[in-house]
Amino acid sequence: xxxxxxxxxxxxxxxxxxxxxxxxxxxxxxxxxxxxxxxxxxxxxxxxxxxxxxxxxxxxxxxxxxxxxxxxxxxxxxxxxxxxxxxxxxxxxxxxxxxxxxxxxxxxxxxxxxxxxxxxxxxxxxxxxxxxxxxxxxxxxxxxxxxxxxxxxxxxxxxxxxxxxxxxxxxxxxxxxxxxxxxxxxxxxxxxxxxxxxxxxxxxxxxxxxxxxxxxxxxxxxxxxxxxxxxxxxxxxxxxxxxxxxxxxxxxxxxxxxxxxxxxxxxxxxxxxxxxxxxxxxxxxxxxxxxxxxxxxxxxxxxxxxxxxxxxxxxxxxxxxxxxxxxxxxxxxxxxxxxxxxxxxxxxxxxxxxxxxxxxxxxxxxxxxxxxxxxxxxxxxxxxxxxxxxxxxxxxxxxxxxxxxxxxxxxxxxxxxxxxxxxxxxxxxxxxxxxxxxxxxxxxxxxxxxxxxxxxxxxxxxxxxxxxxxxxxxxxxxxxxxxxxxxxxxxxxxxxxxxxxxxxxxxxxxxxxxxxxxxxxxxxxxxxxxxxxxxxxxxxxxxxxxxxxxxxxxxxxxxxxxxxxxxxxxxxxxxxxxxxxxxxxxxxxxxxxxxxxxxxxxxxxxxxxxxxxxxxxxxxxxxxxxxxxxxxxxxxxxxxxxxxxxxxxxxxxxx
Numbered sequence: 001x002x003x004x005x006x007x008x009x010x011x012x013x014x015x016x017x018x019x020x021x022x023x024x025x026x027x028x029x030x031x032x033x034x035x036x037x038x039x040x041x042x043x044x045x046x047x048x049x050x051x052x053x054x055x056x057x058x059x060x061x062x063x064x065x066x067x068x069x070x071x072x073x074x075x076x077x078x079x080x081x082x083x084x085x086x087x088x089x090x091x092x093x094x095x096x097x098x099x100x101x102x103x104x105x106x107x108x109x110x111x112x113x114x115x116x117x118x119x120x121x122x123x124x125x126x127x128x129x130x131x132x133x134x135x136x137x138x139x140x141x142x143x144x145x146x147x148x149x150x151x152x153x154x155x156x157x158x159x160x161x162x163x164x165x166x167x168x169x170x171x172x173x174x175x176x177x178x179x180x181x182x183x184x185x186x187x188x189x190x191x192x193x194x195x196x197x198x199x200x201x202x203x204x205x206x207x208x209x210x211x212x213x214x215x216x217x218x219x220x221x222x223x224x225x226x227x228x229x230x231x232x233x234x235x236x237x238x239x240x241x242x243x244x245x246x247x248x249x250x251x252x253x254x255x256x257x258x259x260x261x262x263x264x265x266x267x268x269x270x271x272x273x274x275x276x277x278x279x280x281x282x283x284x285x286x287x288x289x290x291x292x293x294x295x296x297x298x299x300x301x302x303x304x305x306x307x308x309x310x311x312x313x314x315x316x317x318x319x320x321x322x323x324x325x326x327x328x329x330x331x332x333x334x335x336x337x338x339x340x341x342x343x344x345x346x347x348x349x350x351x352x353x354x355x356x357x358x359x360x361x362x363x364x365x366x367x368x369x370x371x372x373x374x375x376x377x378x379x380x381x382x383x384x385x386x387x388x389x390x391x392x393x394x395x396x397x398x399x400x401x402x403x404x405x406x407x408x409x410x411x412x413x414x415x416x417x418x419x420x421x422x423x424x425x426x427x428x429x430x431x432x433x434x435x436x437x438x439x440x441x442x443x444x445x446x447x448x449x450x451x452x453x454x455x456x457x458x459x460x461x462x463x464x465x466x467x468x469x470x471x472x473x474x475x476x477x478x479x480x481x482x483x484x485x486x487x488x489x490x491x492x493x494x495x496x497x498x499x500x501x502x503x504x505x506x507x508x509x510x511x512x513x514x515x516x517x518x519x520x521x522x523x524x525x526x527x528x529x530x531x532x533x534x535x536x537x538x539x540x541x542x543x544x545x546x547x548x549x550x551x552x553x554x555x556x557x558x559x560x561x562x563x564x565x566x567x568x569x570x571x572x573x574x575x576x577x578x579x580x581x582x583x584x585x586x587x588x589x590x591x592x593x594x595x596x597x598x599x600x601x602x603x604x605x606x607x608x609x610x611x612x613x614x615x616x617x618x619x620x621x622x623x624x625x626x627x628x629x630x631x632x633x634x635x636x637x638x639x640x641x642x643x644x645x646x647x648x649x650x651x652x653x654x655x
Contacts, residue, residue: 021100024113028089028096028120035089035124042082050077053130076130080283080344084127084276087351091268092120094475098359099260101472102366106258112152116264119145123269127276132181135280139177139241139273143170146270150257159256166250173240173247177277180233184285187226224288231291234281235298242274242328245302249571251325252309255317255371259362262317266324267355275331275347282340293425295336296416300429303329305568307439311446312564315371316361319447323397324354326436330412333433337426339415346408352482353396353405357444359476360390364451366472367465373450375459377546380452382465387452389476394448396483398441398532406529407487409437413528414521437528441535446543454546 053074077085096116103112122145126138144167151163238244243251251271255262265271278295281287287295303326310322327350334343363386364379365371380387396403399410416430457465467473566572618629 021096021103021109021113024117025093025096025100028093028117031120031124032089032093035085038077039082039086042077042079072131073134074130075128077128080276080279080341081127083344083348084272085124087272087348088120088123088127088268091351091355091479092123092264094478095260095264095268095355095359096120098263098362098472098475099258101469102260102362103258108152112149112258115145115148115152116261119149119264119269123273126273132184135277136178136181139237139277140174142270142273143167143174143241146170146254146265149261149265150254152257152261156256158253162250162253162256166254169247169250170240173237173274176233176235176240177237180230180237183226183230183233187223187230228288228290231281231287232294234277235291235295238274238278238332239298240274241277242271242332243325244274244298244328244332245305246570248302248306248325249567249574252318252321252567253571255315255321259317259358259365262321263355263358263362266321266358267351271324271328272347272351275328275335275343278332278335279340279344282335282338287336292336292338293423296333296426296429297336299329299332299334299336300426300432301329302326303333303436304432304439305329307436307443309564309567310443311439312561314373316364316373316376316447316451317358317371319373319443320354320357320361323357323440323444326440327354327397329436330409330433333429334412334415337416337419337423339412342408342411342415346405346412349396349404349408349483349486352479352486353393353403356389356476356479356483357393357397359472359479360386360393363389363468363472363476364465366468368457368462370459370462372459373447374548375457375462376451377454377458378452378456379465383452383467385467385473385476387448389480390448390452392480392483394441394444396486397444398536399437399528400441400532400536401529402484402487404483404486404488410525410528413437414524417520417524434528434531438531438535441532442539445536445539449539449543449545449547453544458546458548 053072053076056073096113099112099116103109106112119142122138122141126135126142129135129138147163147167150166151160153159154163236247240247251266254265257265306322306325306329310319310326313319313322327346331343331346331350334340334346363383364376367383367386368376368379370376392403396405399406413430413434416426416433420426420430563569
């Protein structure tokens with residue numbers, strides 16, 4: 001936040017001195033140091049709930065709330081917020097440093113660094129919020145910042161359109177999220193306290209006597225229907241931010257922003273916020289069985305659905321964007337199945353290797369000036385560091401051991417598989433997630449072979465490729481280290497406490513990660529690795545050594561390819577619904593306005609105007625006419641008196 005204020009107020013002067021970016025880097029680096037220290041202290045120390053809060057609004061006891069209730073604002077540090085602090089601050093600092101080299105020729109840099117700093121401040125505020133109302137305020141600030149940054153190149157119509165699309169689609173989820181907050185608040189606040197003391201909105205639920213809800217024991221029975229609807233509303237909010245089906249359409253178009261913004265959105269800020277919302281709701285409030293099934297369905301389907309679109313796209317950034325949607329589906333799947341911390345572990349590892357993939361893609365775009373995969377090729381010799389970094393990120397994404405993605409992806413599959421006996425309705429979504437392992441390895445190494453293999457770029461007009469400056473190389477090296485060794489953190493004493501194979505901090509901590517693998521778990525893990533390797537080999541067979549897979553003349557293949565490139569026509573459908581639906585509603589409103597509202601008003605206007613015209617003709621200015629009117633009036637009065645007099649005599653004559 002300090003960086004936002006400093007760069008925003010003094011950005012132009014600092015820009016002339018080329019210091020504006022370094023101010024933002026220094027302050028984000030300070031935030032990283034603090035965040036990492038807090039995270040390490042929470043991981044290595046005892047599990048704690050450090051809550052610093054003050055009462056924002058207190059309502060006295062009433063008939064509806066006999067004990068009253070309070071709304072509070074504050075900062076809550078618990079195991080999962082500590083984990084998220086590490087992700088947000090480390091990735092944020094590395095992206096900010098990378099921006100010094102990647103964005104150095106762009107205009108509007110003070111605006112860029114101010115908005116990026118505010119983006120990171122909003123995400124940190126969201127992570128540390130100690131109640132859903134405060135969480136929602138920072139949630140909206142994250143959305144506003146994403147609108148600014150996706151539309152950073154606002155002169156381009158496509159960038160301005162993508163920013164508006166992201167803002168409007170996520171607003172749909174935000175309205176659902178707000179309704180979910182209202183329902184949860186109404187249900188739990190109306191239920192009253194367990195024992196003595198009142199309820200206060202805190203810790204994402206309500207705190208009694210200053211202790212987290214999970215330490216209270218059984219809570220008051222509530223209406224399961226309202227809780228189910230509230231859970232669906234929370235899922236809607238998470239689906240909007242984390243681009244889950246059917247609110248996924250905005251994320252690929254968000255690639256119109258700078259690549260650094262894409263890295264931050266996809267790795268540590270906006271899309272992570274949706275998964276984090278599901279996680280804290282699962283841990284502190286809980287979902288009903290119906291909610292869990294819906295969440296599992298959305299996560300499992302999105303995992304496969306997004307991966308299919310990634311296998312054909314020619315844009316390097318959009319392939320990685322679809323990959324993000326797919327990997328977020330894995331996290332949602334795990335949370336819905338009851339393994340919240342397993343999903344968060346994948347969020348942790350994914351943040352680093354996905355940021356690495358975006359920064360490596362940015363290095364390529366910075367060097368050759370295009371995002372078209374079919375114009376690239378042969379860049380491995382000119383850019384060996386970038387090629388190695390992208391390969392490491394791809395191996396981690398594919399779940400190849402011992403890279404970080406293997407540990408988290410493997411544990412999601414093993415955890416969900418363990419529930420299939422008691423939840424057979426999870427089977428279709430588990431199979432979709434398992435099949436996505438093959439697609440993931442195929443599409444990411446299709447990108448690698450198209451970009452880096454071969455002897456020379458397929459487009460001879462591209463500029464000579466070269467590695468970026470050290471400020472771009474260092475973040476890729478650091479993120480490569482996390483992508484290789486990040487999964488090994490599960491073996492650090494104390495870290496497994498954060499990654500429970502369950503969904504309650506208050507429960508037994510014995511079922512941690514890495515799990516005790518059974519024979520079926522080992523077979524499942526081996527099958528997942530085999531699928532990933534098969535996807536890699538198919539990618540090499542079709543695209544390796546600069547080869548281009550021959551285009552099929554089959555009408556069916558062309559139709560499927562066109563369907564995938566058109567995103568299953570979801571975007572076109574939404575555009576059609578928006579255009580036709582909104583246009584039709586606007587025409588109906590215009591008809592009502594013109595012919596009902598305006599028609600009524602104009603009708604009265606014409607009636608009074610006509611009466612006025614007739615009355616105006618009486619005012620002729622001729623004295624004889626006025627005398628005639630007077631005589632006529634006297635005659636009328638005389639006649640009325642003659643007609644009314646008998647009635648008056650009969651009625652009042654005897655008085």
